[in-house]
Amino acid sequence: MKISTRFSDSIHILAFISIYQGKIPLTSDNIANSVETSPVVVRRIMSQLKKAGLITTVHGAADPKLAKDPANISLYDVFLAIEHDQHLFTVDDKTNPQCIVGGNIQDTLRYYYKQVETSAKAKLARISLADIIDSIIVKQAQKTNKKG
Amino acid sequence: MKISTRFSDSIHILAFISIYQGKIPLTSDNIANSVETSPVVVRRIMSQLKKAGLITTVHGAADPKLAKDPANISLYDVFLAIEHDQHLFTVDDKTNPQCIVGGNIQDTLRYYYKQVETSAKAKLARISLADIIDSIIVKQAQKTNKKG
DNA sequence: CTTTATGTAACTTTATTAGTTACAATTAAG
DNA sequence: CTTAATTGTAACTAATAAAGTTACATAAAG
Numbered sequence: 001m002k003i004s005t006r007f008s009d010s011i012h013i014l015a016f017i018s019i020y021q022g023k024i025p026l027t028s029d030n031i032a033n034s035v036e037t038s039p040v041v042v043r044r045i046m047s048q049l050k051k052a053g054l055i056t057t058v059h060g061a062a063d064p065k066l067a068k069d070p071a072n073i074s075l076y077d078v079f080l081a082i083e084h085d086q087h088l089f090t091v092d093d094k095t096n097p098q099c100i101v102g103g104n105i106q107d108t109l110r111y112y113y114k115q116v117e118t119s120a121k122a123k124l125a126r127i128s129l130a131d132i133i134d135s136i137i138v139k140q141a142q143k144t145n146k147k148g
Numbered sequence: 149m150k151i152s153t154r155f156s157d158s159i160h161i162l163a164f165i166s167i168y169q170g171k172i173p174l175t176s177d178n179i180a181n182s183v184e185t186s187p188v189v190v191r192r193i194m195s196q197l198k199k200a201g202l203i204t205t206v207h208g209a210a211d212p213k214l215a216k217d218p219a220n221i222s223l224y225d226v227f228l229a230i231e232h233d234q235h236l237f238t239v240d241d242k243t244n245p246q247c248i249v250g251g252n253i254q255d256t257l258r259y260y261y262k263q264v265e266t267s268a269k270a271k272l273a274r275i276s277l278a279d280i281i282d283s284i285i286v287k288q289a290q291k292t293n294k295k296g
Numbered sequence: 297c298t299t300t301a302t303g304t305a306a307c308t309t310t311a312t313t314a315g316t317t318a319c320a321a322t323t324a325a326g
Numbered sequence: 327c328t329t330a331a332t333t334g335t336a337a338c339t340a341a342t343a344a345a346g347t348t349a350c351a352t353a354a355a356g
Contacts, residue, residue: 004344005240008257016249027301034247038346043303059302060353088236088268092153092160099182101164104287109156111283112275120236120268127260135259139252152313186315191334207333208322
């Protein structure tokens with residue numbers, strides 16, 4: 001029972017674009033090297049991020065940009081872009097309607113699952129890409145400090 | 149992003165046992181008929197519910213029972229029994245450690261995902277099997293009332 | 297123009313879940 | 327006791343979704 005790594009990879013890509021903007025060429029190949037996947041997978045994800053209005057890209061040019069300030073991109077925005085608001089829990093929609101339980105469990109679970117999912121989404125909405133980037137920068141600084 | 153129906157089916161089975169206790173034989177076959185799956189799938193789930201101490205069963209006899217009052221069984225108890233506390237979100241653990249992003253994104257996401265998951269689990273912990281059963285009973289009553 | 301890159305379709309591989317078959321172990325009823 | 331019904335579980339198959347690959351048309355940029 002889990003959300004695919006696409007969600008994590010999407011956040012990774014957005015953070016990468018923000019951090020390495022102007023420092024190295026932001027080719028799908030360079031990004032894929034950081035995510036450790038193929039450039040096609042990266043482009044596929046970026047295509048969705050573009051559709052959702054989170055980044056801008058130019059066909060043929062290696063120059064993706066965040067379409068908004070990282071402080072104004074929440075993890076829920078990314079979730080919606082990539083997972084199309086899919087559910088965290090799945091209701092089994094093949095139950096016996098003749099049975100008291102089978103005939104009423106679906107609506108019942110939908111009602112309660114929605115509460116749980118709303119709670120999770122609200123948290124996601126409160127975490128920004130800027131939070132993620134800050135955390136990455138700080139962790140990196142701690143590492144280099146230990147070494148030096 | 150594929151989420152198994154096992155969690156929903158588990159709640160279904162528990163509600164079924166509670167509602168049909170003493171009314172019809174609680175064979176895995178009868179339960180499977182309500183869930184619209186095979187008796188083996190039902191027995192497999194019940195085996196886990198038993199291990200988690202949510203039900204009691206007797207080998208060879210069709211007599212499963214809830215081990216606790218439905219008011220004292222939360223959806224989180226069921227979640228733990230069936231999903232073994234698996235994560236709702238998956239961190240991609242194959243990222244480039246040489247890269248600032250790839251080398252720090254995993255811990256960063258684990259930290260923030262944990263907050264989101266805790267929020268969801270807290271909600272699950274506040275919903276009891278009794279809530280589910282009540283909801284099923286009320287919905288059924290509404291149906292029969294409309295018809296009559 | 298030639299090289300490099302994106303965007304996307306179509307396909308293959310891999311992993312997970314659901315469902316099936318089979319059977320030993322157990323219960324319960326005559 | 328013996329027989330029929332049932333659980334518990336292993337091993338297998340089928341279905342499905344995600345991840346990765348191949349291929350190529352299209353666009354950008356020197």
